Amino acid sequence: MAFDVTLEMENTTATITLNGALDASTAPKFKEEIEKVPTGKVKTLVLMMEDLEYMASAGLRVLIYTKQKMGAHTDIYVVKPQEMVLETLVKTGFDQSVIVVDNPPKIEKV
Amino acid sequence: MDAQNQATENLLEQMAALQQEVAELKIARIALEAQNRMLENLLNMAESPKPGDILETILQQAYEISCKLTGAESGCLVFLGSNSAVQKSIPQEEDLTSVQLILTSPAYINWADNHRQVVPTADVLEIEHLRLLFNQPPFMRSLLSVPILRKGKLLAVLTLMHSQPGYFGAVIANFMQSMSRQIALATEYARCYDELDSYSNQLKQELERAREIQRDFLPNPLLSVPGWEFVACFYPARQVAGDFYDTFRFPDGSIGLVVGDVCDKGVGAALFMGLFRSLLRIFSGYYSFELPNGTNEKIADVVLPLTTDSELAEVPPNTVKIIDALKAIVLTNNYIAQNHERLCMFATIFFGVLNPTTGVLTYINGGHVPPIIVRASGTVERLKPTGPAVGTIYNIDYEVKRVQLEPGDIVLSFSDGVPDARSLEDVPFTENRLLSLLEEPASSAVSLVERIKTEIKSHIAEADPFDDITMLAVRQNLPLSTNERSKISDLQRSSILL
Known part of the structure; x- marks a missing residue:
């Protein structure tokens, strides 16, 4: 299954859109995008997961990295995860570390 | 009349040049075909590899193809290791005749290395240190020494021999000069493959040990x-x-x-x-x-x-x-x-x-x-x-x-x-x-x-x-x-x- 990840920046919000299957072979691509997010400036990180069909534990590992990198003052939103991905997040307790929502938060104007 | 002669001469010159070109192209084609054969075999072998065998098989083929295409009656192909010592030979060490043994000696290898190009020897009796080649059966008289070089480094030395003096002329020498480049390429591929193969086998063994420990x-x-x-x-x-x-x-x-x-x-x-x-x-x-x-x-x-x-x-x-x-x-x-x-x-x-x-x-x-x-x-x-x-x-x-x-x-x-x-x-x-x-x-x-x-x-x-x-x-x-x-x-x- 193919995997695609894109990063967009607007004001203090970074939006990462994930597409396909996030597993051990594709997780490094996701991590690369997270590494590009400037920590000081970004207050909200939005992970668009509507088209993410599968997330293995290697993907969850990148989520821990994301949480560590962004720090406690950055809100991490997970938008519209598919049932299987949400199940993985809930089962492993990762849903407690992020904010799971149906719609992306409004982007703050500077 | 002079003009006509001039034109005929020009024509003859052009024809000679064309013949030369055709001969060279033929040589290039034969060398390329030989390389293709070697590379194809290399790929076939890589698909069903026997560890450590690929280089040896490629050397064997290079030797056989060279003998067949030049009509050489005997010879030897010596592959040198990273320390320039003999690592492999075709025929294999235990099958080398005393004449072939001379062709694996450091003195001979050095001599070939110093020339850095294909050297035909019309009659071994005229060269002091090669006279020994005629002293015993199969009584070889002419010899073609082909250094196999890659990026200036001597990888191997191929020697072809014939009982007839002056057998290896300029055409065969030119052909083997082209062939030597193809042999160098095929040998280098085979060596890299064997190295990778041996590295991958080592890794597999390490992982197998890790697997045993994990089972424990x-x-x-x-x-x-x-x-x-x-x-x-x-x-x-x-x-x-x-x-x-x-x-x-x-x-x-x-x-x-x-x-x-x-x-x-x-x-x-x-x-x-x-x-x-x-x-x-x-x-x-x-x-x-x-x-x-x-x-x-x-x-x-x-x-x-x-x-x-x-x-x-x-x-x-x-x-x-x-x-x-x-x-x-x-x-x-x-x-x-x-x-x-x-x-x-x-x-x-x-x-x-x-x-x-x-x-x-x-x-x-x-x-x-x-x-x-x-x-x-x-x-x-x-x-x-x-x-x-x-x-x-x-x-x-x-x-x-x-x-x-x-x-x-x-x-x-x-x-x-x-x-x-x-x-x-x-x-x-x-x-x-x-x-x-x-x-x-x-x-x-x-x-x-x-x-x-x-x-x-x-x-x-x-x-x-x-x-x-x-x-x-x-x-x-x-x-x-x-x-x-x-x-x-x-x-x-x-x-x-x-």
Whole structure:
């Protein structure tokens, strides 16, 4: 299954859109995008997961990295995860570390 | 008239040049065909490799093709190692004649190296140090020395010989000059391939050793407790796995049951598997369940709210010790989150402590796929997570839960490799399919695990393993009937008599 990840920046919000299957072979691509997010400036990180069909534990590992990198003052939103991905997040307790929502938060104007 | 002669001369010159060009093209074509043959064979060999053989086969072919195309009657191809000493020869060392042995000598190799190009020797009798070649059969008179160079380095020396003096003329010399470049390329490919092949074999051997060590981290044999049945299976997706299971007995007779799945795959996950497994054994007090000097010392700063299941008739007498044992999850979580924070590693772990006398299973489920209890009545219950995956968040509480097992009940813990097992069409096995396999009653834990294994195996078929697959099943046996009891005591009596 193919995997695609894109990063967009607007004001203090970074939006990462994930597409396909996030597993051990594709997780490094996701991590690369997270590494590009400037920590000081970004207050909200939005992970668009509507088209993410599968997330293995290697993907969850990148989520821990994301949480560590962004720090406690950055809100991490997970938008519209598919049932299987949400199940993985809930089962492993990762849903407690992020904010799971149906719609992306409004982007703050500077 | 002069003009006509001039024109004829020009024409003849052009024709000669054209003939020369055609001859050169023919040589280039033959050399290219020879190279193609060698490369094609190289690819065929790479598809079904015999370790270390490829270079030797390529050298053999290069030698045979050169002899055939030039009509040489004898010769030798010497391949030099990185220290410029002879590493291989065609014919092989043990088959070399005394004449061929001369062609593998350092003196001859040096001579060829100094020339750095194809050197035809019309008559060996005229060259002092080559005269020896004629002294013994097969009495070779002419010789063509072909250094095989790649990027200025002498890789090999090919020598072709013929009994007729002056046999190797300019045409053959030119041809072998082109051939030498093709031989150099093919040899270099073969050498690189052999190096890669040997490196990959070394890696495979290392991983095989790691696999053996990892196997040793798993309990073998599984516990044997009267009245209980334990069965496990473990199939790593790669040589080493991040999955693990464990069963161990505390000094008071309680049984530790663990199924874990370390995040990610491969060697990293396997190293952490060893760490998680050992931390749980040590922190649970498996090795020192009784606290020293009868103190009531507790592990500080850990809050474990105990959810009391109202359906449980009574709280087992060693509850405090069991909860202390389960604190291993909290301690392991903190250890990993604090000491290995940078690596972002974690594991989903189900850790239960079973009292084999009362059938009470006290557990923590740290983000693990919920184990299934298949009741003797056929109903199914799940042991849902009571906290997050272990190692993710420092200093977090885990809830302890209890469940009563009755005779005939089976607890099936497994890793997500079971529902995630993929077919050739990339279709997951799914939890629903697993649950459907539990509908039909099983007479033993082993028959249930076998049933699931068979189904998963046929689902995966020829597909590459997607994830590690692990299962651990525990069943409380049904009480023996009076008839069965008397049969066993008869057996015991007969064994005593024997």
